Every structure is written in structure tokens, then in C-alpha cells.
Amino acid sequence: MEALVELERVKKHFVIRDGILGRRRRFVHAVDDVSLSIVRGETFGIVGESGSGKTTIARIIPRLVNVTSGSVKFSGIDICRASGRELMLARRRMGIVFQDPASSLNPRVTVAASIQRPLQLAGLPAKEARDRVREVAELVNLGTEVLDKFPHELSGGQQQRASIARAIVLRPEFVILDEPTSALDVSVQAQVLNLLLDLQQRFSLTYLFISHNLPVVRYLCDRIAVMYLGKLVELASTGVLYREPLHPYSLALLMAAPPPDPKMRNRRRFILTGDPPSLTNPPQGCRLHPRCQFAVERCRVEEPELRDYGSGHLAACHRIGDLDLGFAM
Amino acid sequence: MLNYVLKRLAVGVLVIISASIVLFSIMQLMPGDPIRMVADPRLPPHRIEELKRAWGLDKPAYVQYLYWMKNLLRGDMGTSIATGQPVGYLIASRLPYTLLLAGTAMVVRYLIGVPLGLIAALRQGTKLDRLLVMATTMLMMIPGYWFAILLMMVFAIKLRWLPISGFQGPASLVLPLMTMVLPGIGGTLRVTRSEVLDTAREPFVLTAHAKGLSARAVQVYHILRNALIPVTVSFFLNLPWLISGSVIIENVFAWPGMGRLVWGAIQSQDLPVVQGVFVMITALTVVCNIVGDIVAGLLDPRIRVEIEEARE
Amino acid sequence: MAAKLLEVSGLEVQFDTSSGPVRAVRGVSFDIAEGEVLALVGESGCGKSTTALSILRLVPRPGEITGGRIVFDGVNLLDLDECSMTQYRGKQISMIFQNPLVALNPVYRSGFQVQEAVMLDKVPPDRAWRAALNVLKQVRLPDPEDRARSYPHELSGGMRQRVMIGMMISRFPRLLIADEPTTALDVTIQAQILDLLDDLRHEKRMSLLIITHDLGVVADIADRVGVMYAGALVETGDVTEVFEKPLHPYTQLLLKALPRGPKNELRLESIPGGVPNLSNLPPGCPFHPRCQRRLDICSKVEPETLEIHPGRTVRCHLVGGESFWKR
């Protein structure tokens, strides 16, 4: 198995400046010491609550933001130290699709122009570029009549397909999908998910799929990383994670989304109490402890480390072993 | 909060100093010199040189500026070259009139403009709304001098209800006030109207209705209360503007305000006076801005948090 | 079965926009019994919120209720004048909204916003404040004393939603409408809120009309469900029945479009095309362009609502008539 993307001890701290002349600084530990690797050909999922640092990871890989520390490698290239040209070439091998389809495309140019722009930047002749655009549009099921429209004249599903088209028009190996379906209706979401699967098969793409919709992640991903307040708390292959989650937070996530089946209504529940604390001032020890019903004194003081519990199943919790969180899902 | 204000004031002082440097440089670029501006042709060249030396105008510009600054810090704004009177005294004797006129004008403008804006917003789309907007737009666009003369002819000369010019008690205030207020109403009306309309579209208004408040209560406690925040802030942002913007009106109504003072001073290149007034108005702007921010903070807790956080 | 608390029949709502009238709600009929939870599901823009707002007669301009009846406890709300309608809002029927950040007035303390509601029942301020604190405790707001003195923006999303719920149940309404109460919240918080709503409903014996596009939420909390498509209610029925044996092709497809396991186990059924534009509906059944089983008639005549048995209706040419029984 070849790792396409490797994050090693990546930290990203945002500085919030305020006060006169930005004298006072506060830090947001958006990503705090995260290591993971994405294997070529797989779909790697990241789930976690809002603000847990998922998008930040997505932005770190193409270096849309610089890391504070740690290293990021993309197919062997050290992204953090890459020169402008290297970085550009590396970026051309990636594609990005964002959550909000309505604002993912430049509202002032036609869909065709948006999709064509990467080709233009890569220096493709105009005619060839136009052909490629038509080709890609077909791939993502966008009719040619749609191409000459402006983004706001499109439905959400069409917009999202257009931004997928733009992301894959340079035939990247790796596509980052930051909640690509969460703004879409269920019926359209299915279209997009199917499209993503098709594309992956045809072009043997590697996906980084970010979402907080557990069923979708489960459906699409091979491996899943669970994040909480900037920390990676658990990492496992999908089947393993669903069968035997190790971290209480993973369990809470899995249980939180009610399954679309009235018969499951009286299933066992596991509900986290309280709200996620502030990122500028995260709790000491295990970051989950104020909300975790299993927390003991140790959780309050000592920060748990991420440990391997066999066959690449990583988790960071002091109480693994004491507890049996295994539920059949 | 106090800390925040102090810091804002510090930046304000920086703004004031920079502004005075900008103006000083502009005035330095003027051809000729203040002595020639005011003197007869009877003044022979050697005498002009002597006078320039006496006023320190022969020194390099930066020396003149530093000298001016030094005196300013001592509370001395210098002496007017054209009139031989202390600048501080000149400004002090004009400022009350200007503040009286501009301040009252602002208050009256908002007292009229805000309710009208509210009416227009509540009656959005009706004839009344359109009439109000159109009429105030027209008022906004009337050239100032014209308007002043028109009002004077009607109310002072034909009807003899009001004094023509000068300051002889509250009645004298009416005409200059009208000239200043009427064109401004349009702006206030629009700000209020659009703020009220915007607020009325906010989801929390729906919440207020849903919890059973009467229509009037929603209008007053939820729409007006929130819409008035930006309106109030605009009051403070507009205030200094009004103070500097009334040369024509002061001329027509022989109003002893700062506009005329500074206009005359610019014409005669009376640098100390121009600088003095300029610094005065800039300072007033800075202060008004800060006051506006503080008031906004008092009215809107979301802003207050930023202010308070900035303080730690 | 308990008495009907709310009966909506033939509700029509229209928005007069610059690009012509939009029929946002078209002949919607449903009812809610005392203590019952009805869920309305459907995709974005299909008229769920508009239906809910109609019940409170709060459809925003340029919208207008153009037909139908909304009978609450025997009174047709559409016949009331604005003043008497205010008596119903908050007291009999109240409503919570999707995004609690914007649904609370940012300039008032959260406690005051609850207190303000309580005071409408002629309760003096201090007692109202205590009542408000009490309510906030009931909605499980941590530190209610403290939180009541906070401004909305100082609270987290979940807390705000709880304040909102508190405000709306403070006058013990008999019907609570919840318009996507959890969409803006994180899943872990969503679970807390759903739990809370469920508890409240049992404690207070409220009826609940919950609006959502999440079938999971429906399955979790509703007794009965109504599925909306393009302004019309295409199917209603008992939750289990609808989920197990959906009659309308749209409902069927919707259920199949949900991912329920890993990709290699089953492929999602996707519904081709998108939701139609309400100002420009296709003739006949609005779903027919996306329906794989459409008949000729589907593109010509809009189907009538058919009652299969009490509490179970469907609006499709495939159901009822000859074609249904032939299958």
C-alpha cells in the first residue's frame, strides 16, 4: 500500500489578533498534532463536530494554509517546503470540492469558463481545453446547455456537479471533498454520491472525504478518522469503526444520527452531555472529558495518546479496555 | 472599556497629527505667502521680507511645523497672520455658534428624518412611501445657496416671521437650521427606512410574532430597537461632517461660525487659523467616531463583546 | 384516537413575486391529534416552512394564504382578525425555528426574551423572570441563572436552541411547531435536542408538528408523517407504515436514496433531475418528469388525494384506480 498523502504531527494554530494594532494574540488550535496517511486508491473519511478542524486539514494538504509545524507529503513531495513551481504542479494533481455548491463557482462567469480555467492555467490551447470541458461535463452528467449558464441559474445538484467537474478536469489523482453533499437534498445527494463512486472507479481516484453525516461517510469511505477539537481521536477502517468503536466520542457520533427506520427508535442511546468547549481555550487532559460520562480523574489531567489497537485501529482514550463500547450497528 | 477608549484615542491622535501634516504640506505648496495675501500694493518688497521673518515664515517648512506643534502642545494655537488675533480665541469665539447650529441641525434632522423613515418603511410600497422618498430626494439635491436665499425671501423678507441674518436669539437659528436640515432629512429617512426594512426581514422578528407579541410591540421592541442602532451610529458619523460643511450657509445668513473663519483663512493663507480649525474638526471627527462606536457598543451587545475582548 | 387538535384542509399559499405568482403550498390537508407528533418531510423549497407559518398566519410578504381552512380546536384561524390571532400565537400554538442564532433578538438577554413571552399572560415582571428561569431549567439549559443573563451570541448553538424552545413552551401551548429545529446543529447536539423535544412532549402533553428533511429524525420522533413534494402533500400515514410500505414513487425513491451501509453492499438509488421550480410547475403530477413509472395520464392530470384508510393518504395516479389494483 502506497501512501499518497502523509500528514505527520501536523499542527495548525490560527492567530486571532485584536486590540490596538493587533497587539493581543489568541491561538486557535484548529489542528493539533495530527498524523495520518491516505493510501492511494482509497476513500479516506474525516468526521467530527463543527469546528473540529476537518476543513483545516483539507486546506493544509494543497497548502492553502501553511502548517504551524509538522510535515505534509503528497506523493513524496514535501508540500510545506515545495517551491512555487513544485507546489503548483502538485496542486494540479489534486482537486477540491467544497460544501456549499452555490458559492463554489465564480458567480460572474459561466460554468464552462469556470471548468476551463484550470486547463487554461495549465497552458492547454483553447480549442483542446473546450473539448476537454465538454468531455468532463458529460462525465459528470451536465448537459451542454448548462455549460453556458451562470452558476445561479443552476440547481444545487448541478452546481455541485460543475464544481466536481472543475476539480477533476485536470485528471488529478487525489480529490478533496469537503462536505460535498451536506447542502444538497437527499435525492440529489444520492446522485452526487453515485457520481463520485463512478469517477473513482474510472480514474482510480483517491478521495479525502469530509463530512459530519455518518451514514454518508460509512457508505463512501474505506477508512475513517474521527476528530474532536483539533485532535484525531480515532482512526479505523469503516467496518471496524462501526462494529467496535473504541473512543466514546466516536460512539456518540455513531449513535447520534438516528437511522431512518422507526423500528430502531428504541435502540440504546448514548448521548454526550453539554456543548463543545471553546477552541481557544480547550479543556486540560482529554478534551472530551467535560462531556464524557466515562471520564475519570486521569482524563482530567492527562492527555491520552493515540495508540494502535491492532490492524491500524488507532484511538486516544484512557479508558479503552475498561469499557466495552461495542455495539452492533 | 476605558482602556479601549484610550487606545482608540491614541490612534486618533495619530490621525490628527498626520492630518495636520498633510494640511501643512498642502498649504506650503501654495504660491505666494500670507503677508502678500493681506497687504496693500503699498507694501514694498523689503518690508514683506521683514514681516515674513517676523512671522517665522522664512524658516524651512518642517521647522515651522515643529514650532507650531510645540506651541500646540503648550495649548497655544498661534496667532492669525491676517488678523493678528490668537487662533485659540478666534476658534473659541466661533465654535459655540457652529456647534449650536450643527448640533441642533443634526438633532432636528434626526427628529424629523427617523420618524419619517419609519413611516415610509411601515408603509413600504404605498404612495406615501414613494412621496416621502421622492420629496426628500429633491430636497437633498437643491443647491445650498439657492435654498438659503429662497427660504430667506419667503420667511424673512416676505412674511417677516424671522430675522434675516446674524444671531439675535433663537429665532435667528430657524432659517440656517432649515437650510441645513431639510436637505439632510433625505439621508436620514433612507437610512432609517432601509434599516427598518432590513430588520423587519430578520428571522427574530418572526420569532417575536410567533411568541404572541402584538404587532405594535414587535415594531417597537424588536424592529425599531434594533434598526436604531445603525441609525444612531450614523448620527455620530455625520456630526463632524456637518460642522465643516457650512461655509455657504454661514455666508448667506451672516452666521459667525467656523466655516466662514476657515474659508477666509484659506483665502488669505492664514496658516495658523487653517491649521487650528482643521485640527479642531479632525479631532471632533475622531471623538465622534469613538463616541459612535461606544454608543453602538452600548446598544448592541454583539459589538460590546469585541470592545471588551480587545481590552484584556 | 384522541380528538383532532388541528385540522388543515385545502391550504393554498401563494407568493406574488416579480417573476409571477409562486404557488408554494397547493391544497395541503392534514390533521394533528392531541399529543401526537406529526412530521412533515420533503426537500428544500417544497413548502414545508410555508405550511407551518400559515398555521400561525405569519407567512411573510409577498406571500398570502389564498384558500383552505386551518381549524384549531374548532376555530378556523383564517377567519380571525389579527388581534385575536395574537391570542393564539405563543399561547395555543407556538413555533421554533431552524437557526437559533438569527431567530433570537441579538440585543436582548436570552432570559428577557423568555420573560417577555411569559409576561404576555399578565404576569408581573419579577414572577415572569422566575418563571423564565424555571422554563430554562426545564429545557436543561446548564446554569440557567447565568445563561439567562447572557446575550444570544454568547451562547452555543445548542443552548440557543434550548432558549428558543423554552421561550416557546413557556406559555404551555397545545401545539408546538418545530421548523427544522436541529438542522443548524451538530449531530451530538441534535440528539440532545430531539431527546428534549420528545421528553417535553410527553411531560406537557403537547402536540408536535415537526418539519425536517431528515428521514432519520422523522423515524426517531414522529407518530405520523407527511411527505411533501412541490407544494403538495403527496403521502401521509403512520410512520412505520410509510417507512415500510411507501406508496408514492417519490417516497419510495427517497427511502432508497439514503445510504444505509457501506458502498459495496448496495448502490444508492438516485432520483434523476431536480426539484421543480414552483413558479413553473410541469402540467399534471409535478413529480412525473422524475418518475420512472409514470403513466400517460401523469403528465396531463394532477392526481387527487386518495385516502387509503383513515390517516393514510396518497396522491398518485399509480395508487388507486385501475392501475393500482392491476399491479
Place this chain on the structure above:
Amino acid sequence: MSRKRTYLKAAKNGMFITGTVLFLTVLLVAVFADRIAPHKYDEMNIEKAFIPPGRAYLFGTDEFGRCLFSRIIYGSRIALKIGLMVVAIQISVGVSVGLLAGYFGGKLDMILSFITDLTWAMPPVVLSLAIVTVLGPSLERVVVSTALVSWPGCARMVRSKTQSIKNMPFVEAARALGESDLSIIVRYILPNTLGIVIVLTTLQLPGAILSTTGLSFLGLGSQPPSPDWGLILSEGVNYVSKAPWISIFPGLALIYTAVGFNLMGEGLRDILDPRT
């Protein structure tokens, strides 16, 4: 919002239509001034001074016996020129400052914002009086000085708009594609601030015309025998009791044009507002 809807809204917006009609008439008059005006604007005839409006001279004549109607017709060219020039400068400075400050943030933003605040805090009238007095009176200088003191509003608005746009996914996507900063500003951000810029332009135009008129009034603007409305007005006020028409007609022309632009701007704002 589709284009068609925008047109529809425009067609239904009374303010916009009225404003446009007023503006178009001014534009037409300006373009065809030589055909419409019965006389040259500087044609003097001292024996015919102070003829009141009537059949021979529609708007009467001034102190030099010049045809006021012709002068006002020709003056429309100047009014439009003033307005467009002021706004062009003001908008280009404002937009550039706003874009740079908003996009790059950090130190550059701090410096640019300080300059903006500084310009904002200085009394505009005093400043442009001083500038024009320094440079000597001329229309161009009045225009430039008015523009130079009035850009901060635009800069602030564009800055905040830029700040909100630069975090939009489509800009992020553009960066991921390797677009340069300049290209992002020009291709992605600038076009999307155009809406407010257009509205701002039409709303500021009348103000620009009026404030230059104010300076003309103080003797700092166009030089005789220019048919600048501000100049005619300021000359005319000397004769306000003897020949009031000299100052009334340019005043009316000014109001007409200013109201036209204003209504157009307000209308545009409504039309481009997605909420209505």
C-alpha cells in the same frame, strides 16, 4: 436571481425608470447640444443683457446678453463630465485601496486602513478648498480634489466586501488551482464587488456634481465663459434681485440631473438587492 428577473425587476421599478429617463434626457441634450442650442454658449451681445425669459430667449439672457438656454444646454456636457470624472477617480482609488486592504490584510491593510481613516477624518470641504486654492482654480482640479477626499466610503465598503468574498470557496478553489493573487483580485473578487460599486457610483454622482458646484460657487471651479452650471449659478446670484432667472435655471438643471442619478442609483440598489 436570473438575468431575466433582474430585467423584470428593473422594468417594474418606478424609481429606476424615472431616474433613467431623467438621466437619458440629460445625456441626449449633452450629445446633441450643438443642435439643440440656438446660440453659442459664449456669444455675447451686451445690448441684450438681462432679457427675461420669453419667446426670443427661452430662459432669458445674462449680464452679457448671452442666451441662457444655450448655455445651460452646453453646460450639461460639463455636468456629466464632472460627475463621471469625480466618480471615476473616486471609485478607482476607493476600489483599489479596498481590494488591496481587504485581500492582503495584515500590515498592508493596517496602513491602507489608516490612510482611509485619515482621509475620512479630515474635513472634506476644508481639504478640497485648500487643495484647489493651492493649485489654482480650474474644473479639473476641483474634480480631482473632490474625488481625492471622497473615496474612503467606497474603500471601506469594497474592503469589507472583499474580506467576505476572499473567504468564499470559489476563491479558495481558484487559489488551489494556482491562480496568482493579482489574477484572483482581478478575475474573482473585483467582478463580484461590481454590484455595490455600480450602485455606489450612481448614488455618489449627484453628490459629486453638487460638491463641485459648491466649490465653483466659491469661485474655484470652471473659468468664464464656461457654461458650467455651478459657474452660471454663482455668477447669477449676484443678479438674484435684478435677474433671478440667471440663477434659477442652472439650479433647476442641477436638481433635474442630480435627482435623475439619485433615483437611478436607489432603483439599482433595489434591483440588485437579492432580497426584494
Place this chain on the structure above:
Amino acid sequence: AKQDPNKKKLVFAIANDIETLDVQQMYTGYTPHTLLFTPLISLGLSNDNAYPYLAESVEIAADGMSITLVFADDLKFSNGKNCSGQDVLKAIERYRQISPYASDWEEVKEVKAEGQKLTIYFKEPTAYFLPVLSSMYSGIVDVQEAEKLGKEGFGQKPVGIGPYVLKQWVQGSHLVFEKNPYYKDHLPFVKNHGPWAFDEVTVRIIPDNFTRISELEAGNVDVTQVPVEFLDRVKSNSELKVISSVGQGETYLALNTEKAPFSSRDFRLALNYAINKDEIKSAWMGSVEPIYGLVSPSQLAYSEETEKELRSKMKYDLQRARTILAELGCKDTDGDGYLEKDGKKLSFTLLGTSAQKVPLTVIQNQLKAVGIEVKIQEQAASYVRQAVQDRNYDMALRSWSWPDPDIWYYSFHSSMGKDSIWNSPELDKLLEEQRKIVDPKARAAKWGEISRKIAEDVPFIPLYYSYNYTAVRSNIEGYQVSVSGAIYWNDAVKK
């Protein structure tokens, strides 16, 4: 019967804000200064001789080498303090130290005070000195008080000798004066030598013409200057009386003689013939009078003959202008209506102040008729002066006013450096000579010579002198007016 209190009040309105009230520091004086300070002597109602004013008697030595002033024994400052000849001398010394116009006294060798007698000795006979003594700038200040209050303080609370003292000064608005009980003057042609008949005099500052005239018509102002545009209106009002007077001085068109084509006398002559001064007069509603020489009628040393002679020689002659221009080789080669000389279009800037809009525009139009393009640039007067000094101009309108033509000395004499717009040894000589001629007739003749010399070289073009109009309410009677417009209010009463 009680008297109407209004009858005991007089209200002036002036257009300009006033500066310091210390006449020795001011650059320009206005009505308030005349109330507070009385000139030492008067030039009389027809500007013909030196009469006593503040001084009890005035005597000019036959050789013109000295002037002797005698003051009354009971001369008192407005604060009641006695004023001796020594005090007057002190005031003069202060003037020579701090006044911008101290150079007026440059030709004075010595000033001696002896009791109430003051004698001024000159280095040479000094004909031009009388206007200095007769102007309000020569008002006497209490030097002791001035030293006590300081420069600025004294400017606000002056102590001098005038019919009134300052009671209240509202900056930018108005000044109120009350009677000076100690006041006494010695004008020979008035009956009342004390303060005037008004208990209170107010001077209001009303910059806008329309407003000022409206206040006058409404009866709130008794006396004010009338701009010519309002003359018809004021004249038709039976409650008002208009006094017209002749301005002392003239407006002329300065030409940059150091620059082609103005360096050519013929070109300048052509310009002279192209300008129709009568048209300026009619365009300006008759408020100005064409002038061809250097001395205007209300000035000392005016001569009618010289003026007549020059008029016939220099009068407007379009044909002649065209001929000269043609001879100079100016021709419209490209058919744009303007002439070219040596391939260069004749296009010039014309500087002037905004108050001179009418003559500027008329000249522009007249020169257009001969094919010369003129671009008007309105500037403040001092800029015009500076531009002319720096020779950074083509044409400029300049004007000045002073009772004596000696003011030209400052424009011509070579010792004035760059201020001298035109000079030659002969002209220098003539100018120096006229200063020493005490006999009015002889001096007028000398000025005729100077005027003719200028008309020959045409270094500039004299244009006009203006009329000044002052409106006084008709119910005020008894005042006397000099040709130059000075009003003596000593005997005035309000009916």
C-alpha cells in the same frame, strides 16, 4: 414725548470680516477702525488740501520740508488719559516699528514733539505724505496701554482717539460701539466736533450681498455699500438714498513685457486699440469709468486735460488694432478664427480676481474679435501679484486704491525690484521728481508727463476707475461726503 430709541442708534453693515482693531497692526481698515481712530488731518470734501482733523491745526512748510501739527491742550485718549505731543510721537514711533506700512515714513528724517506741537521733518520735499497723515492708519494709539495689553490683547481692546469706543465685539458677527465722552476733533467744515448724535453705533458683518441689501431694505441696517448689481433695486426704494463716489485709483491690464509677443510695443498697442473700455462700462452697468492716464479724478494731481488728450490718442479702434496685428504678421492661417504668429496661435491667459469677472469676460470677448484667444484664470489678488512679480503670466488685471498717484512709484520705480513692472531711467527720474513737487498744479503737470510716457510705451493698458455706491437710509440727514466717498457723520441725525 419720548424719543424713539432707534433714532439714537446707527447700524453699519460691512461685507468683510475685520482683523485686529489696532490700526498700527492692520493690513486693511474698515468702518470699525474709523470709529475708533480719527486721522490726524483730513484732505477735505474735494480732496484738495490738508485740513485739521484730530490735530487742531496743520501747517505745511513752504519748502515742503516739514509739516507741523498742533494738538488741542485737552486732547484725551478714549480712556480719559491726557494725550500730549509726546504721546503722539510715541504712537508714531510704534507705527514705524510694527506697522506693515512703516515704510510710508521712510522719507521722514525726524519727528519732534514740543508740548502739544509735533513737527515732521523730511529728507526732501515730500508731496505724497499728506494721504498718509489723512488715512486712518495714522490714528493715534495709547502706547502705554498697548504695551500693557500686548500685541494681541490690544488688537481686541484698543485705546485710541475716535468718536466711539468699543463696547462689545462678537467675532464674525458684529461690533457695538458707544460714545467716547472725551472725543473732540477740529474739522473745519462740520459743526459738531464731539461724538456723533448716536448713542450706539453697531457694525454688522454680512458677507453675502443679497443678505446685506435685504437687511438694509428691511430697515435693520442704516448704511452699507451697494454692489452695482443691486443698484437699481436700492435706488428705486424711497427709504434709501444712494451716495456714489469716485474710487481713488484704477484698474489696468498688466502685460508681461518680458515675453513675446508682449515685448513688442506694437503688439501692446494693438491690444490697447482692441479693448473697448466703454463696453466694459456698459457691461458692468456703468459702475466703472474708462481711464486713459494714470491718475483718477478723485486723486491728488489729477488733470483733466491730460486725460482728454490721452483719450483721443488711445481710444478703442478695432480697425487700427487689426491693421497693426496684420503688419506684425499675425494671420489666421488655419481658419479657426484665431490668429497665428510664426505658426503659433495667439492664445494667452488672463489673470484676475473673481470680483473682476465682468471685465475679464468682456476683454476675453473683445480680444476674440481681433483673433486672440484668451483663457481666464480667476485667482486671489495676491496670486496675481505674485505671478506678475515672477513674470509668470501673459496678461493680468490689477488694481489698487490710494488717494495719491504716488502709489505708482511702487509699480514702476526700479528700486522696487521685481515689483517694478516697467522701468526706465527717465521714468525713475520723473517719479522721483513728482515726489518733491509741493505745488498741486505743477505736480499734476508732472503726472501728465508720466502718463504720456506710459501711453507711448504701453507697458500696460489703463482700463477704468470705479464708482462706489453707499446706501444710507433717507431719514438720516446732515452727513457730508467727500468726492472719494468718505462720509463725515459729525452732524448727522436720524429723523
